[in-house]
Amino acid sequence: MPHYQAVKGARDIFPEEMARWKYVEGVIHSIAALYGFSEIRTPIFEYTELFQRGIGSTTDIVGKEMFSFQPDPQGRSITLRPEMTAGVMRAALQKNILSSAPVHKLYYISELFRKERPQAGRQRQFSQFGAELLGVSSSAAVAEVITLMMQLFESLGVHSLCLRINSLGDTEDRLRYRSALQSYFAPYHDQLDDSSKERLEKNPLRILDSKNPAMQELVAGAPRLYDYLSASAVAEFEKVLFYLSERSISYQIDYRLVRGLDYYSHAAFEVTSPALGAQDAIGGGGRYDGLARELGNASDLPAAGFAVGMERLLMTMEKQGLFTTLNPQGPLVCVVTQQQELEDHAMQIAWRLRKAGISTETDLASRSMKAQMREANRMRAAYALFVGAEELSTGLYSLKNLLTSEQTTLSLDAVIEILREPLLREQVRS
C-alpha cells in the first residue's frame, strides 16, 4: 500500500477511462443543444445557509452529509456543494436573469460532494449532469426535461431503465396529506422504527419510501397522497403523463415516490438502472416552483429539472457493454532510432512532423530500438519512421507501415505528404 491514497470516496480517472467520459460528455452537450439548453458553471462551494434553506434542514443531505467549514473564525460557514439546483437557482436570482428573458434553460456537468460511506455507485465526490428549466411552471416544462433526459439515455444506447413518476401536489395538498398521514401512523407509533418516528414529526412523507419491510407493511395501508391532490394538480399530472405517452416514453406511476429533497412539488420522478447495485437511481428530478421563494425571493420562480449521476451512467454503460468500440487513438507515427547520437536528430524530425500537424511520438528515455518498436506497437501507432546514419546521409527515411509491415524509403517531405492524408488513420487502424 502506498503511503498516500486518494481521499476516501474520491477517485482518479486515468486516460483509458477518460475517453469514455469525453464521449458521454460530448453526447450530453449535443443533446442539451438540441433542446436549447446552455451550459452554466457555478462555484464549487456556497454559503451553508443556501443549502439549509434550499434543500431543507430535515433532509439527510443537510443533516449529516455536508462538507462544511469556516474559512475564518468570524466568517460565515461555507459548504462544498452537495447538489446543484440550489446553486443554479441562487445564480439565476443573483443575476436576475428572468428580467432579460422570461425562460432560461440551463445545464451543467459538475462535481458534487457528500459525506457518506462509499459503496457501489456512491462516492463522496461524484458528478452529475443536470438541466434546469427556469421561468415556466407547467406540465410541458416537466415533460420537456424528462424527455431530454430519456433521449440522452437512448442516444447512448442505455436500455432497460425504469422511469417512475408521482405527483406531490402543491403546498396545500401536501399539508392536508401530511396531517392525514400523521393521524394514520399515530396508533402505530410503537411499531415505527427510530428514523420513521423522527420523520413522523418532521417530514412524514419520507416514511413512505422507507425500505424497512416492517415499515412497508404499515405504509401499504396508509392513505395515498394522490387521493389528496386538488383537481388542478391531478389535471397537471395527467398532462405530464399524456406528453410522455405521446413521446413513447414508458413510465410507471409510483404513489410512494416522494424523493428526499424538500423543494419538489407536483411531478417528481426517478430513473433506476437494473445494471447497478443497491444504489440504483441513475437520475431523478421534478418541479420546484417554491424554491426561489424559499431562498428569499419576493415571488415564486417556477422551475423544473433533473440530475443524472455520471458515474452511475458510466457504470451502467460499462455493464451493458456500450464502450467496446471506444478505442483510444495512438499517435500516427513513432520516430525510432538506434544510435544514441542520433536522438537529437530524431527529436528534430518529430518536431517537424508535429509542426506539420502529424501526431508523433519519439523515445525520450534512450531505450533500445527493440523497446521503441515495442512501444510503437503498444500505443497502436500506424507507422514507424527510422532515423539512422544511412538516412541522415541520404536524406531518405524508412517509413514502415506497422500493420502491413511494408517499408518504403522516402524524403521527409514525401513522408509528411503521405502522413497528412486525413483518411489514412482509418484505413490503417480500422
Place this chain on the structure above:
RNA sequence: GUGAUUGUAGCUCAGUUGGUUAGAGCGCCAGGUUGUGGCCCUGGAGGUCGGGGGUUCGAGUCCCCUCAUUCACCCCA
C-alpha cells in the same frame, strides 16, 4: 453513523496442522535478432506479507488494536 468483508510483487491471486531463502500467471525490463514491433524461447528487476503490539524457540499463518478496501443498511445521483 451501524453491520459485514477483504488486505501477500504494478495487476489477478496461491501460500498446507505456525517451520529454513514467500511463489505463480499476466505486466514490466533485457537478451536470443550488434538497424526493425506483435508470436516464441531464455533471463532479470520488483515484496516493510496494510501498520502497531502480543503469544511462541519460530508468525504471511494464531490473538488484540489500528488503518485502509469492498459490499450492505440509512439515504441518494
